[in-house]
Amino acid sequence: MLSKKQARAFFLGGTLVTFLAFIGLTIYSFSDPQDQTNHAAITEQVVRGKDLWESNNCMGCHTILGEGGYYAPELTKVLDRRGPGYVKAVLMSPIPWEPNGRKMVAYGFSEEEAADLIAFFDWIDDIDLNGFDRVVSPLSKDDK
Amino acid sequence: MNRIYSFLGFAEMNLANKLHQLIQFKFKQMKYKSQKVAYWFFAFSMLLLVLQITYGFVMGFARIGLDGLHDFIPFNTARAVHTNLLVVWLLSGFMGAAYYIIPEEAQRELVNVKLAYVQLISLAIVGVTAIVGYHFNWWEGRKFLEIPRQLDYLVVINVLLFLGLILTTLFKGKRKTTTALVLSMGLLFAALLYLPGMLPFDSQVTDSFFRWWVVHLWVEGVWELIMGGILSFLLIKLTGVDREVIEKWLYVIVGLTFLSGVLGTGHHYYYIGVNKIWLVVGGIFSALEPLAFLAMALFAVNMYRKGEKKHPNTLALFWTLGSAIVSFIGAGLLGFAHTLPQTNLYTHGTLVTAMHGHYAFWGAYAMIVLAIISYSLPNLTGRKLYESVRGRAAFWLSNIGMLGMTVAFGVAGVVQVYLERKLKMEFMEVQNEISIHFVVLLLCATLFTTGIVLYIIDFIKHGRPSDEALETIKN
Numbered sequence: 001m002l003s004k005k006q007a008r009a010f011f012l013g014g015t016l017v018t019f020l021a022f023i024g025l026t027i028y029s030f031s032d033p034q035d036q037t038n039h040a041a042i043t044e045q046v047v048r049g050k051d052l053w054e055s056n057n058c059m060g061c062h063t064i065l066g067e068g069g070y071y072a073p074e075l076t077k078v079l080d081r082r083g084p085g086y087v088k089a090v091l092m093s094p095i096p097w098e099p100n101g102r103k104m105v106a107y108g109f110s111e112e113e114a115a116d117l118i119a120f121f122d123w124i125d126d127i128d129l130n131g132f133d134r135v136v137s138p139l140s141k142d143d144k
Numbered sequence: 145m146n147r148i149y150s151f152l153g154f155a156e157m158n159l160a161n162k163l164h165q166l167i168q169f170k171f172k173q174m175k176y177k178s179q180k181v182a183y184w185f186f187a188f189s190m191l192l193l194v195l196q197i198t199y200g201f202v203m204g205f206a207r208i209g210l211d212g213l214h215d216f217i218p219f220n221t222a223r224a225v226h227t228n229l230l231v232v233w234l235l236s237g238f239m240g241a242a243y244y245i246i247p248e249e250a251q252r253e254l255v256n257v258k259l260a261y262v263q264l265i266s267l268a269i270v271g272v273t274a275i276v277g278y279h280f281n282w283w284e285g286r287k288f289l290e291i292p293r294q295l296d297y298l299v300v301i302n303v304l305l306f307l308g309l310i311l312t313t314l315f316k317g318k319r320k321t322t323t324a325l326v327l328s329m330g331l332l333f334a335a336l337l338y339l340p341g342m343l344p345f346d347s348q349v350t351d352s353f354f355r356w357w358v359v360h361l362w363v364e365g366v367w368e369l370i371m372g373g374i375l376s377f378l379l380i381k382l383t384g385v386d387r388e389v390i391e392k393w394l395y396v397i398v399g400l401t402f403l404s405g406v407l408g409t410g411h412h413y414y415y416i417g418v419n420k421i422w423l424v425v426g427g428i429f430s431a432l433e434p435l436a437f438l439a440m441a442l443f444a445v446n447m448y449r450k451g452e453k454k455h456p457n458t459l460a461l462f463w464t465l466g467s468a469i470v471s472f473i474g475a476g477l478l479g480f481a482h483t484l485p486q487t488n489l490y491t492h493g494t495l496v497t498a499m500h501g502h503y504a505f506w507g508a509y510a511m512i513v514l515a516i517i518s519y520s521l522p523n524l525t526g527r528k529l530y531e532s533v534r535g536r537a538a539f540w541l542s543n544i545g546m547l548g549m550t551v552a553f554g555v556a557g558v559v560q561v562y563l564e565r566k567l568k569m570e571f572m573e574v575q576n577e578i579s580i581h582f583v584v585l586l587l588c589a590t591l592f593t594t595g596i597v598l599y600i601i602d603f604i605k606h607g608r609p610s611d612e613a614l615e616t617i618k619n
Contacts, residue, residue, distance in 0.1 A: 002392065002396070003392070004322075004388060004391065004392040004395065007392045007393070007395035007396050007399070008322075008395050010395065010396065010399045011395045011396070011398055011399035011402070014399045014400075014402055014403040015399070015402040015403075015406070018402055018403055018406040018407050018429075019402075019406055021406075021407060022406050022407055022409065025407075025410075025421065025422075025425060026353075028419070028421070029353075029413075029418045029419045029421070029422070030350070030353075030418075034418075034419045036417050036418065036419065037347060037349045037417045039347060042346050042347055046346075047346045050346070050348055050351075053285065053348075054284055054285035054286060055281075055283075055284075055285060056281065056285060057220045057221075057224060057278075057281075057283050057284075057285035057290060058220070058285065059220075059285055059286065059287050060219065060220025060221070060223045060224055060285065060287075060290075061218075061219050061220045061223070063493040064348065065348065065349070065352060065415065065416045065417060066415055066416065066492040066493030067287055067352060067416070067493065068287060068493070069219065069220060069223050069287075070493070070494060070495050070497070070498060071203075071206075071207070071219045071220075071223070072219075072571075073571040073572070074493055074571070096214070099572050100572035100573070100575070100576060101209055101576075102209075102211075102572060102575065103211060103214050103218075105214075105218045105220070120348075124348065127349065127417040128417065129415050129416070129417055130414060130415055130420055130423060131415070131489055132414075132415030132489060132492060135489060135490065135565055136493075
């Protein structure tokens with residue numbers, strides 16, 4: 001029968017091994033040859049877009065890369081689905097955008113801010129998402 | 145009818161039994177004056193829980209088109225408040241549990257009670273400031289970690305103060321039990337794991353990757369140590385089973401938790417833009433995660449059956465066993481339901497996640513906090529409302545309500561997956577189709593809220609903690 005000492009060794013040993021493996025896999029994932037995000041394409045404008053994304057908690061309603069509030073549409077591949085003109089109009093709208101009765105906060109972004117956010121979405125759109133990009137892409141409609 | 149009534153726990157003991165058991169357990173009460181500080185952390189938790197539910201209703205009504213509060217509380221504000229209040233009331237509950245458990249396990253008073261109150265007040269100030277800030281667009285906008293960076297530093301100071309008090313008490317104490325060590329280790333790791341969430345990244349992918357170091361490794365890692373520590377303490381007190389037996393299995397359970405949960409973080413990395421290796425690693429290890437919860441449920445039920453003594457506080461026992469069982473269903477089974485990469489490809493980013501999230505948090509963490517409150521309140525206040533019908537009704541109504549909410553989220557999520565991801569309908573068309581499930585959600589949430597209100601009435605009826613409780617028992 002298992003003793004308390006053996007149980008403790010199982011806990012400490014298992015924890016140590018899995019943490020080391022986890023850190024090793026993290027380092028491997030972020031090594032240059034494994035980059036799926038086109039990291040070099042992150043410009044200052046993309047970073048400004050990300051800052052706007054965060055400072056307005058867009059993720060509180062929308063999802064991006066499948067993560068967010070499930071209250072408003074997934075914005076991965078949004079430029080493919082809607083085009084930059086539509087996205088810009090939504091971002092700059094001075095009154096709440098209200099598609100099918102569900103309201104979005106009227107952020108009334110400036111021209112430059114809207115461009116920053118669109119650059120951010122553009123960078124997101126080119127990430128290799130291991131197949132999820134196909135699920136949320138308009139191209140997937142061809143697979144029906 | 146009587147059997148059903150008895151099964152629900154409304155009348156399982158006759159008066160003679162009650163007296164016998166009360167006598168048998170008369171010394172299992174508050175032992176140290178400083179444990180009283182736990183009461184105020186629990187009271188703070190109850191207040192935040194009420195607010196959390198209120199904001200949940202704001203979101204629920206918005207989903208069926210009743211969004212009259214949109215100009216003051218838009219959905220992203222309500223959501224940030226709802227999820228952050230959850231985290232803070234649970235943390236406050238864990239802290240209260242530690243302030244109650246550690247002195248008793250270490251067999252000494254808390255090293256500094258005044259500082260513990262300072263810690264509570266500062267936690268409340270930081271929490272309230274963050275919540276108010278969310279209404280004025282002051283946040284970080286990173287799911288679950290919305291607290292602005294400036295407040296993050298205050299959180300760190302607050303948690304360091306808490307850990308200092310708990311760990312000093314533990315190491316100055318007469319004994320260092322496994323239960324206390326596991327609980328303290330969980331709290332220490334939870335504090336350390338908060339730090340990766342404060343690192344700034346230019347890339348959304350890297351940001352998301354390390355955000356899960358905090359969120360996943362909290363809820364599917366170190367918080368389970370905290371849960372395990374509280375569960376172990378409660379089982380020792382409530383069942384009378386030998387401490388050595390319970391603590392041995394505690395090690396096995398937390399061992400299984402880390403063995404599966406750490407690499408199981410990979411299930412958050414399938415489709416966010418990192419290497420495919422996570423599809424394999426995350427798939428295998430997250431499929432093993434239910435084992436830890438299954439072990440926890442079997443452990444709790446077996447210890448209960450093995451226990452020769454029956455503690456008169458059956459209400460605390462209900463919450464304790466309920467937590468172990470519901471966490472297996474919510475975190476284990478419902479998590480497994482969408483954790484395999486082939487399934488998650490379609491469920492990722494849908495309401496299926498909300499289904500799993502609600503029942504998992506309820507079972508694993510909310511119920512264990514409610515369990516330790518139910519156990520400690522009569523001891524802190526000296527008022528033994530074990531047999532309160534209100535308490536039983538609170539347990540069943542909140543559990544049935546939350547189960548109904550989970551089913552409503554689940555049905556809405558599955559329909560959303562099918563219509564949006566398979567039939568390729570537009571997002572908002574699908575949302576309108578599934579809005580009826582949110583009517584059901586709101587009805588079940590009303591039932592749930594009724595249960596919580598009854599629980600809080602019971603909390604208030606216990607009155608405030610009193611030194612008399614301590615003295616009466618010692619005499």
